[in-house]
Amino acid sequence: MGTSSCCRGSAQAWVAHVALTRHRGDQPGRGIDPPHRSPAPASESTGRSPGSVGRLRPEDKGYLAQVGDLEATDTRDPMLNYGVVVDCGSSGSRVFVYFWPPHNGNPHDLLDIKQMRDHSSQPVVKKIKPGISVVAATPEQATSYMRPLLRFAAAHVPAQKHKETPLYILCTAGMRLLPERQQAAILEDLVRHVPLEFDFLFSETHAEVISGKQEGVYAWIGINFVLGRFDHPDGGDAVVTVAVGAQAEAVVRKRTVGILDMGGASLQIAYEVPGASTFPSPQQEEAAKSLLAEFNLGCDVQHSAHVYRVYVSTFLGFGGNFARQRYEDALLNHSQAQHSLQGQPAGLTADVPMLDPCLPVGLADTVERGGRQLHLRGHGAWQACTQRLHPLLAHPGTNSSQASLAGMYQAPIDFGNSEFYGFSEFFYCTEDVLRLGGRYHTPTFARAAQDYCSQSWAVLTQRFQDGLYSSHADQHRVKYQCFKSAWMYQVLHQGFHFPLDYPSLRTAQLVYDREVQWTLGAILYKTPSLPLR
Numbered sequence: 133m134g135t136s137s138c139c140r141g142s143a144q145a146w147v148a149h150v151a152l153t154r155h156r157g158d159q160p161g162r163g164i165d166p167p168h169r170s171p172a173p174a175s176e177s178t179g180r181s182p183g184s185v186g187r188l189r190p191e192d193k194g195y196l197a198q199v200g201d202l203e204a205t206d207t208r209d210p211m212l213n214y215g216v217v218v219d220c221g222s223s224g225s226r227v228f229v230y231f232w233p234p235h236n237g238n239p240h241d242l243l244d245i246k247q248m249r250d251h252s253s254q255p256v257v258k259k260i261k262p263g264i265s266v267v268a269a270t271p272e273q274a275t276s277y278m279r280p281l282l283r284f285a286a287a288h289v290p291a292q293k294h295k296e297t298p299l300y301i302l303c304t305a306g307m308r309l310l311p312e313r314q315q316a317a318i319l320e321d322l323v324r325h326v327p328l329e330f331d332f333l334f335s336e337t338h339a340e341v342i343s344g345k346q347e348g349v350y351a352w353i354g355i356n357f358v359l360g361r362f363d364h365p366d367g368g369d370a371v372v373t374v375a376v377g378a379q380a381e382a383v384v385r386k387r388t389v390g391i392l393d394m395g396g397a398s399l400q401i402a403y404e405v406p407g408a409s410t411f412p413s414p415q416q417e418e419a420a421k422s423l424l425a426e427f428n429l430g431c432d433v434q435h436s437a438h439v440y441r442v443y444v445s446t447f448l449g450f451g452g453n454f455a456r457q458r459y460e461d462a463l464l465n466h467s468q469a470q471h472s473l474q475g476q477p478a479g480l481t482a483d484v485p486m487l488d489p490c491l492p493v494g495l496a497d498t499v500e501r502g503g504r505q506l507h508l509r510g511h512g513a514w515q516a517c518t519q520r521l522h523p524l525l526a527h528p529g530t531n532s533s534q535a536s537l538a539g540m541y542q543a544p545i546d547f548g549n550s551e552f553y554g555f556s557e558f559f560y561c562t563e564d565v566l567r568l569g570g571r572y573h574t575p576t577f578a579r580a581a582q583d584y585c586s587q588s589w590a591v592l593t594q595r596f597q598d599g600l601y602s603s604h605a606d607q608h609r610v611k612y613q614c615f616k617s618a619w620m621y622q623v624l625h626q627g628f629h630f631p632l633d634y635p636s637l638r639t640a641q642l643v644y645d646r647e648v649q650w651t652l653g654a655i656l657y658k659t660p661s662l663p664l665r
């Protein structure tokens with residue numbers, strides 16, 4: 133992050149004052165051109181491969197600064213601070229190591245937090261599968277599960293810095309789905325045993341199951357920080373007029389970007405709501421307020437120039453893998469209902485499988501739940517698949533506390549003056565096999581997704597074996613790509629009502645060559661004053 137006139141007239145740094153107000157109900161590619169902080173208009177760049185999507189342009193003013201970003205982190209520099217965040221997701225856990233130089237004391241400069249790079253200039257990140265909920269029944273193994281990630285981080289952060297390096301272990305939807313007793317037992321094992329083996333700054337409050345709302349806000353802070361959207365506008369920046377804060381004075385500032393983040397189990401959307409909203413009833417107003425997070429990123433609480441009001445909504449059960457499970461449950465129930473009516477419906481034996489439009493042509497799959505089996509055979513019909521998924525937007529499952537995407541209050545989005553980034557499944561679904569990561573163009577995506585579904589499984593397997601897909605694509609991706617692309621499409625257009633011709637959505641994983649994950653927003657939020665001590 134470069135300099136910015138974020139704060140004026142205060143001796144404190146911007147990030148020291150992140151204060152997230154949690155309302156009642158509380159419980160980020162490869163892809164983006166580098167600076168100078170103004171990404172090319174959406175129509176300019178469409179990435180086709182992880183490497184090509186985030187190009188450096190020497191003509192950019194910030195080129196040299198960005199090259200610095202890609203260098204190996206100088207671990208001999210005693211002034212650098214480090215922070216470690218473990219993201220425990222439903223499908224796996226990953227550790228990210230961040231670092232930042234001391235704040236220079238200039239109130240106009242942002243704190244410069246970056247992802248650490250190793251001797252080969254590779255980002256310091258390690259991922260393991262499956263998710264931490266694998267130890268739900270044996271919580272005493274939680275620390276063993278975590279050990280490879282922590283050892284990896286410990287090997288990268290200079291030993292003399294461990295004691296002052298905060299470690300956060302933050303769990304998302306996979307853990308949220310476990311009973312509280314199991315969540316507590318896992319966290320307790322970590323809190324008790326991690327400090328015995330590792331010297332990181334780590335205490336009870338550093339291991340938690342974060343709410344979907346927090347996850348959404350962290351993702352929103354992370355991407356807007358990387359894009360420099362908290363800076364004051366220069367000529368040429370897209371701006372919005374905002375009325376927030378106690379005085380509700382209108383300010384003109386840089387337009388922030390919204391985020392769509394679909395994990396394995398949950399889905400988040402977050403975007404700034406610049407104007408005051410009106411509601412038809414006090415009840416609706418109350419419900420809507422629980423979906424608004426207001427926080428001050430300014431230099432002091434009196435400063436309202438950097439008060440942000442962000443709509444953030446989370447949907448447990450709407451992540452790509454969980455949605456597939458809910459879909460399969462529906463197929464099983466359907467098959468059972470047919471059974472009682474007809475005697476021998478399709479799906480009970482491998483000889484007479486049930487046809488699944490959401491699997492590629494000819495792929496045979498068997499679903500097992502509670503002793504019941506359902507034999508499926510793909511017939512790759514993308515349109516039919518999207519139609520089948522439509523009811524899943526409304527019915528989150530048997531747990532009534534889970535939100536339905538269909539009935540949820542959604543703050544208005546100005547589709548004519550907004551920009552969105554889609555992370556995780558939004559990126560993987562568009563990039564891994566379709567190679568359409570970057571600018572999202574509905575007809576191109578729909579055509580490619582449809583083509584993929586209608587291919588025979590034998591052809592897709594061959595392509596996978598020939599290494600034609602992204603190096604990140606695994607067999608699971610190849611198998612469920614048809615389903616996931618249809619689900620992503622439905623969530624975006626039917627669930628969140630993005631117009632089919634919306635021009636300003638990008639899917640991304642790296643932005644300015646930084647992996648943008650919600651973990652970046654979390655470290656920004658959680659280490660407010662540490663570097664200034």
Ligand SMILES: Nc1nc2c(ncn2[C@@H]2O[C@H](COP(=O)(O)OP(=O)(O)OP(=O)(O)O)[C@@H](O)[C@H]2O)c(=O)[nH]1
Nearest residue numbers: 221222223224304305306395396397398451556604
């Ligand atoms: N291509 C690719 N796929 C990934 C990567 N990381 C995870 N996936 C897959 O994407 C799906 C969603 O994973 P994530 O986005 O990591 O979600 P999660 O954190 O496990 O899920 P939540 O707990 O809901 O947040 C899973 O099926 C993963 O196997 C990655 O780096 N590249």
